Amino acid sequence: xxxxxxxxxxxxxxxxxxxxxxxxxxxxxxxxxxxxxxxxxxxxxxxxxxxxxxxxxxxxxxxxxxxxxxxxxxxxxxxxxxxxxxxxxxxxxxxxxxxxxxxxxxxxxxxxxxxxxxxxxxxxxxxxxxxxxxxxxxxxxxxxxxxxxxxxxxxxxxxxxxxxxxxxxxxxxxxxxxxxxxxxxxxxxxxxxxxxxxxxxxxxxxxxxxxxxxxxxxxxxxxxxxxxxxxxxxxxxxxxxxxxxxxxxxxxxxxxxxxxxxxxxxxxxxxxxxxxxxxxxxxxxxxxxxxxxxxxx
Numbered sequence: 001x002x003x004x005x006x007x008x009x010x011x012x013x014x015x016x017x018x019x020x021x022x023x024x025x026x027x028x029x030x031x032x033x034x035x036x037x038x039x040x041x042x043x044x045x046x047x048x049x050x051x052x053x054x055x056x057x058x059x060x061x062x063x064x065x066x067x068x069x070x071x072x073x074x075x076x077x078x079x080x081x082x083x084x085x086x087x088x089x090x091x092x093x094x095x096x097x098x099x100x101x102x103x104x105x106x107x108x109x110x111x112x113x114x115x116x117x118x119x120x121x122x123x124x125x126x127x128x129x130x131x132x133x134x135x136x137x138x139x140x141x142x143x144x145x146x147x148x149x150x151x152x153x154x155x156x157x158x159x160x161x162x163x164x165x166x167x168x169x170x171x172x173x174x175x176x177x178x179x180x181x182x183x184x185x186x187x188x189x190x191x192x193x194x195x196x197x198x199x200x201x202x203x204x205x206x207x208x209x210x211x212x213x214x215x216x217x218x219x220x221x222x223x224x225x226x227x228x229x230x231x232x233x234x235x236x237x238x239x240x241x242x243x244x245x246x247x248x249x250x251x252x253x254x255x256x257x258x259x260x261x262x263x264x265x266x267x268x269x270x271x272x273x274x275x276x277x278x279x280x281x282x283x284x285x286x287x288x289x290x291x292x293x294x295x296x297x
Contacts, residue, residue, distance in 0.1 A: 004281070007274040011267055018263035024089070025256035028249045032180060035246035039177055039239070046239045049232050053193070056225055067229045068163055070193045075168045076113040079136065079158065080104065081190065081237070082128070083174035083244040084121030086143050091258075093175060093183065093251035094123040100185045101173050105133070116167070118158075120241070146245060151238035155190075159233055162191045174240045175247035181254050183247040190236055193229060 002010075082101050084094045101117075101124075109115050116136040119125040121143040129135050137157070142150055161167050170191040175183040217224050 002273075002277075004274065004277055007270055007277065011270045011274065014263050014266050014270065018260055018267070021256045021259040021263060025253050025260060028253035028256060032246065032249035032253055035242065035249050036177070036180075039242040039246045042235075042239050042242050046235045049228065049235055053225070053228050053232055056221065056228065067193075067225055069159055069191060069229050069233060072192050073168055077116075077167045078108065078112055078114070078169045078171065079116045079118060079161065079167045081118045081120070081154070081158070081170065081172040081240075082124045083172065083240055084119070084124035084143070085244075085248045086122040086141075088123065089255060090248055090252040091255035093248055094121070094127075096183075096185045097173055097175060098124060098127050100187055101128075104171070104173070104187060118154075120154075120244075142241065143244065143248075146238065146241035148234070148238050151241055152234040155230070155234040155237040158191060158237075159230060167191075172237065172240050174244045175251075176243045177246035177250060180250040183251055186240075186243075188236070188240070190233065193233060 080101060082097060084097050088094065105115060114134075116134050117128055118137045118139070119128065119135060120139045122140070125135060125138050139150075139154060142154075158167075158170050162170060169189065171187055172190050173185070173187050176186045178184055
């Protein structure tokens with residue numbers, strides 16, 4: 001049985017841990033509010049941009065309208081952008097993304113010529129690097145303070161590799177923010193850009209599209225499409241970063257809340273054990289005193 005001094009040390013240690021987890025929960029809660037506001041503000045813009053690209057294609061039925069970033073081709077080389085965090089203590093936030101990426105690699109690597117990884121966040125980078133996977137590019141610090149400019153640079157680099165034929169598909173794996181206690185892992189195709197309605201080939205029946213009132217485009221439809229498609233790719237990367245950051249703070253807040261609750265329960269158990277041990281020690285001393293007094297009679 002542990003001594004009273006050992007139990008007191010354990011109680012003190014758990015109390016110190018509880019103070020740390022409680023402070024981390026408050027910090028994550030404060031950061032979560034800002035991150036949640038950012039992602040809520042970004043979602044309508046990203047959705048509207050996708051709708052604009054699809055709408056432009058629908059209004060241009062019968063015209064030769066296309067963009068190289070939406071052109072599909074046989075898939076031989078794939079790149080996956082993995083979004084994790086730089087720090088742990090966030091429950092299953094990082095492990096869920098790593099598990100989903102590992103499953104994708106396991107299922108698709110045998111059929112592909114090459115699969116490369118790009119990472120945002122130290123946890124994902126360290127995990128795959130230590131297991132011998134090819135890390136083409138790491139983006140340190142981007143998980144802490146994501147900006148649209150940084151996201152656009154990442155999207156531009158991935159688009160350049162796609163246009164040069166270095167990769168045939170690009171995916172992004174991240175946690176989508178649902179609520180403070182819920183995150184959902186997403187694996188989304190980034191390139192070629194989806195949602196674009198291809199035109200029918202020669203001799204093929206034209207796809208059924210709704211008759212829409214068209215607009216005047218300046219300078220023309222193709223120029224507008226050339227501007228919108230790269231911007232749509234960039235906003236997809238930016239949205240994924242914002243979703244990941246908000247999910248990280250939500251997961252860490254929930255994990256620290258559970259840790260604080262568990263620490264409180266553990267303190268209660270240790271306190272009960274301490275009181276019982278102390279009571280047993282006092283009873284033993286009293287019995288020794290009484291026994292000594294009886295022996296002197």
